[in-house]
Structure formats: C-alpha cells, structure tokens
Amino acid sequence: MKKFLVYLPSILLLVILFFIWEAIVDVFNINSQVLPAPSAIFSAYIGHATILIPHIMTTLIETLLGLICAIVLGVFTAILLRLSATVRKALYPLLIISQTIPIIALAPLLLIWFGFTILPKVIIVTLVCFFPITVAFADGMEKVSQQIITLLQSMKASRLQILFLAELPGALPSFFSGLRIAAAYSVTGAIVGEYVGGYQGLGIYMQNAAHSYAVVLVFVVIIITSLLSILLFGAIVLLEKIFVPWRN
Amino acid sequence: MFPQLSIKHLTKSFGTLPVLGDISLVVKKQEFVSIIGPSGCGKSTLFHILAGVEKETTGEIVLANKRTEDLRGKFGYMPQEASLLPWKTVTENVMLGLRIKGVSKSTAEEKATELLKKFHLQDFANNYPATLSGGMQQRVALLRTVLFHPSFLLLDEPFGSLDALTRQDAQLWLLDVCKTFGSSVLFITHDIQEAILLSDRIYVLSNRPAEIVKEVAVTLPRPRKLSHLTTTKAVALEKQLLALLQQTKK
Numbered sequence: 188m189k190k191f192l193v194y195l196p197s198i199l200l201l202v203i204l205f206f207i208w209e210a211i212v213d214v215f216n217i218n219s220q221v222l223p224a225p226s227a228i229f230s231a232y233i234g235h236a237t238i239l240i241p242h243i244m245t246t247l248i249e250t251l252l253g254l255i256c257a258i259v260l261g262v263f264t265a266i267l268l269r270l271s272a273t274v275r276k277a278l279y280p281l282l283i284i285s286q287t288i289p290i291i292a293l294a295p296l297l298l299i300w301f302g303f304t305i306l307p308k309v310i311i312v313t314l315v316c317f318f319p320i321t322v323a324f325a326d327g328m329e330k331v332s333q334q335i336i337t338l339l340q341s342m343k344a345s346r347l348q349i350l351f352l353a354e355l356p357g358a359l360p361s362f363f364s365g366l367r368i369a370a371a372y373s374v375t376g377a378i379v380g381e382y383v384g385g386y387q388g389l390g391i392y393m394q395n396a397a398h399s400y401a402v403v404l405v406f407v408v409i410i411i412t413s414l415l416s417i418l419l420f421g422a423i424v425l426l427e428k429i430f431v432p433w434r435n
Numbered sequence: 436m437f438p439q440l441s442i443k444h445l446t447k448s449f450g451t452l453p454v455l456g457d458i459s460l461v462v463k464k465q466e467f468v469s470i471i472g473p474s475g476c477g478k479s480t481l482f483h484i485l486a487g488v489e490k491e492t493t494g495e496i497v498l499a500n501k502r503t504e505d506l507r508g509k510f511g512y513m514p515q516e517a518s519l520l521p522w523k524t525v526t527e528n529v530m531l532g533l534r535i536k537g538v539s540k541s542t543a544e545e546k547a548t549e550l551l552k553k554f555h556l557q558d559f560a561n562n563y564p565a566t567l568s569g570g571m572q573q574r575v576a577l578l579r580t581v582l583f584h585p586s587f588l589l590l591d592e593p594f595g596s597l598d599a600l601t602r603q604d605a606q607l608w609l610l611d612v613c614k615t616f617g618s619s620v621l622f623i624t625h626d627i628q629e630a631i632l633l634s635d636r637i638y639v640l641s642n643r644p645a646e647i648v649k650e651v652a653v654t655l656p657r658p659r660k661l662s663h664l665t666t667t668k669a670v671a672l673e674k675q676l677l678a679l680l681q682q683t684k685k
Contacts, residue, residue, distance in 0.1 A: 334514040337488050338513075343507040344535045431522075
C-alpha cells in the first residue's frame with residue numbers, strides 16, 4: 188500500500204492529462220480521425236476486445252519467450268566472460284560492435300529466413316534484450332567485493348564454489364536493473380518484429396488500423412503496449428523482491 | 436614443544452617494490468600474538484601470504500613443524516573489512532567455511548546454530564548482515580572464522596571500524612571465544628591499547644618494507660580485564676610501544 192502511495196502523484200498527473208486531452212478534443216471539436224478523445228479510445232477498446240485479445244496474447248508470448256531466451260543467453264555469456272579472460276578479450280568488443288547493427292534492418296532479413304512465424308519476433312526481442320542483461324550481469328559479478336573473493340580463496344574454495352557462493356548471488360541486484368531496462372525494450376521489440384510481417388499480434392493489428400485510417404484503434408494499441416510494458420516491469424520488481432530478499 | 440607457526444625470513448616484493456623486508460616470527464600453541472605497525476606497512480600482505488592467496492618472494496612458513504606450500508585452508512582468516520556475504524543470513528554466513536569444506540548442509544547448520552547460541556547471537560540467526568550493527572557484524576564474521584578453523588586465527592584489524600565502547604565489548608568477547616576454542620591467534624592492529632589488552636606478545640613492525648623492530652611480551656594476568664589497562668605495567672608498556680611506533684615513522 189505504501190509503495191502504491193509513492194506512485195499516487197504520477198497517477199494523478201496522468202488522470203489530469205487525460206482530462207485535459209478530453210477537454211481539448213471536446214472544446215475544439217477535433218475530428219476523431221485525427222485525435223480521438225480518451226473516452227472514445229476506451230469505448231473502442233471495449234468494442235474490439237474480443238478481436239484484440241488474441242493479438243495481445245501473441246505479442247505477450249513473443250515478448251516473454253524472447254525475454255527468457257535473452258536471460259538464458261545473457262547470463263550464460265556473462266559467466267563465460269567472467270570465467271575466461273580469453274573469451275572476454277575475444278567476445279566483448281564484438282558484443283559492443285553488434286549493438287551498432289540496427290535491429291530494424293535485421294527484421295526483414297529474419298522474416299526472409301524464418302517466415303511469418305513467431306520465431307523472427309522472438310529473435311528480435313532476444314537481440315534487443317540480450318545486451319543490457321549481459322552487461323548488467325557481468326558488471327554485477329565484477330562488483331562483488333575483493334575481500335569476499337579473497338576470503339573464499341583462503342578457505343580453499345574452488346572456482347565454481349566462488350562463482351555460486353559469491354559472484355552469482357552478488358550479481359543479482361545488477362541483473363535485475365538490467366532486466367528492467369530489457370523489459371522496457373522488449374514489447375517494442377516484438378511489435379517492430381510484427382510490423383515487418385506476420386499473421387497475428389499488436390504490431391500487425393496496429394498496421395492494419397493505420398492503413399484503414401482507424402486512428403482510434405492505433406491509440407488503443409499504443410495504450411495496450413504501454414500497459415503491457417508496465418505489467419512486465421511490475422512482474423520484474425516482484426521477482427526482484429523474491430530473489431533479492433537481502434536488499435529489503 | 437615446537438611452535439604452532441613459525442615464519443622464517445619471509446620477504447615479499449610486488450615487482451620492484453619491496454613490501455615485506457625480512458619477517459621472522461613465531462606463534463606458540465594457544466598464544467595470542469599481535470602485530471602493530473604504521474598503516475600501509477604491509478601487515479595485510481603478510482596475512483594474504485599466510486592465508487594462501489598471495490605467494491611469498493623468499494622465506495619459509497612452518498606450520499606445526501611442517502613446511503607448508505599451499506596454505507589455503509590452513510588458517511581461519513578474517514579480512515580487514517566486513518566480509519560477510521550480504522546475500523546470506525547470519526547462520527548461512529557462519530556455516531560458509533564448513534560448506535566449502537564439503538560438510539553437509541544439515542550438519543553445518545546445526546554447528547552454526549549451536550555456536551551462535553553459545554555466544555549469544557541466536558536472536559540474529561535469520562537476519563541479513565545489513566540489518567546488524569557494525570559490532571554484531573564483526574562478531575558474526577569472527578564466529579564464521581572460528582567455525583572454519585578454530586585452532587589458528589588470522590585476524591586483520593577486526594575492530595578497526597568500531598567505536599570505542601563497542602570495541603571494548605568486542606575485544607573481551609573475542610578473548611572469551613579464543614579461550615573456549617583454545618585458538619592460537621595472530622592479530623593485526625594499530626591500536627596500542629587493543630594490542631596490550633589482548634596479547635601475550637606484540638611484534639612492532641617498521642614502515643615499508645616491513646621489518647620487525649621489536650618483540651615485547653605482555654605479562655598482564657589472564658583473564659584480562661579492562662582495568663588491567665590502567666595498571667603501571669600496562670601504562671609503561673603503552674609508552675614504550677608508542678615511542679617505538681613514533682620511531683618507525685622516521
């Protein structure tokens with residue numbers, strides 16, 4: 188409840204902004220083809236909910252699968268970077284260079300290679316989320332106090348024991364910071380992937396809506412997208428509370 | 436009887452920088468020996484060598500009459516700063532050494548719980564270190580060290596960051612722990628009174644590269660009390676040590 192109160196000012200501000208938006212559309216009699224009022228967006232969502240829900244589910248599944256792949260790959264890579272100086276020297280510069288490749292340019296290629304399935308979208312989400320997770324996790328392991336490592340070495344701990352007793356748990360707080368950033372990108376990643384081509388998903392729905400000048404539905408999708416991101420963010424904060432209990 | 440630990444002509448250089456000049460010292464069984472010296476003189480390096488995480492340049496270390504190459508796991512080493520694992524509870528921290536040795540979780544937990552109870556820390560058993568005061572954290576770290584290797588402790592300024600009152604409590608508590616386990620102790624400090632209160636013998640180290648300037652015996656009776664510090668004997672010793680430390684600065 189206390190946590191909720193922290194967000195109260197921003198929720199209030201958001202409500203006020205929506206009211207102003209509603210009033211402007213009303214007073215200036217703006218065409219809903221250009222800027223629909225919030226109330227119109229809400230009733231459009233209610234009207235299209237049954238059609239929208241499968242699209243939402245598709246996008247959500249792509250996002251979650253991509254995020255999970257990114258976590259597995261990211262953690263694995265970070266551990267490799269930590270354990271082997273050779274791997275670090277070889278891989279780290281390449282990882283950074285890989286971030287200069289525009290994902291939006293990769294999307295059509297992935298579509299050509301993997302077709303209209305959900306696979307290209309999952310890959311895009313993975314690519315987008317992989318980097319922040321890897322860097323945050325590697326950083327977190329780096330930050331574990333040298334005193335603790337020295338202590339474990341003096342106790343004749345093996346390299347693996349040091350990894351599991353100190354470096355992995357010590358990196359968890361950083362990992363969750365990285366995961367929060369990745370989650371913020373992830374939904375957008377899935378939608379970009381769908382934009383390029385597919386059968387179902389919010390990206391496709393939005394494109395169809397835009398092509399048929401159903402501006403109100405574009406707004407519906409935008410709001411759903413941001414709600415999904417907030418939901419994901421909240422889930423990660425909750426996971427962090429469970430897995431990082433010593434921080435509370 | 437041969438000493439528990441004897442260090443013979445130990446030197447250490449990092450590249451061309453000599454850190455330890457020529458250190459020879461002994462610690463007998465169940466003896467409490469302190470090392471005092473100016474900060475940055477290489478005391479911690481000496482401990483790193485004994486703890487097996489750093490290699491000496493020359494010299495030898497004889498443990499219980501055996502020359503020992505790999506020193507890891509041969510001492511209960513407690514690093515200078517609070518080194519409790521923030522992500523483990525007090526009990527989990529105390530059982531850490533046993534877990535590394537491969538003792539089963541239930542046995543290790545049993546022993547840790549027993550030890551915490553014996554030294555009146557059982558109320559904090561399930562706390563995370565961040566919720567404990569500095570003094571409590573150091574006590575937990577000490578118990579962890581003792582449980583890992585009770586017969587010989589290397590303590591690197593364990594009470595350096597504590598305020599005076601907490602520190603006195605912790606010092607007497609430490610003596611109690613050492614007595615219970617019959618531990619030999621090598622103790623680093625730069626607090627002269629602390630060295631006098633705790634030790635049987637004190638080595639005074641010079642500036643870097645560290646060499647032993649003087650070895651002093653503390654003949655105060657045991658069990659030690661805070662009031663011992665104000666006896667003429669202790670005050671004279673304090674003056675002597677202070678003068679020696681002043682000299683090392685030159």
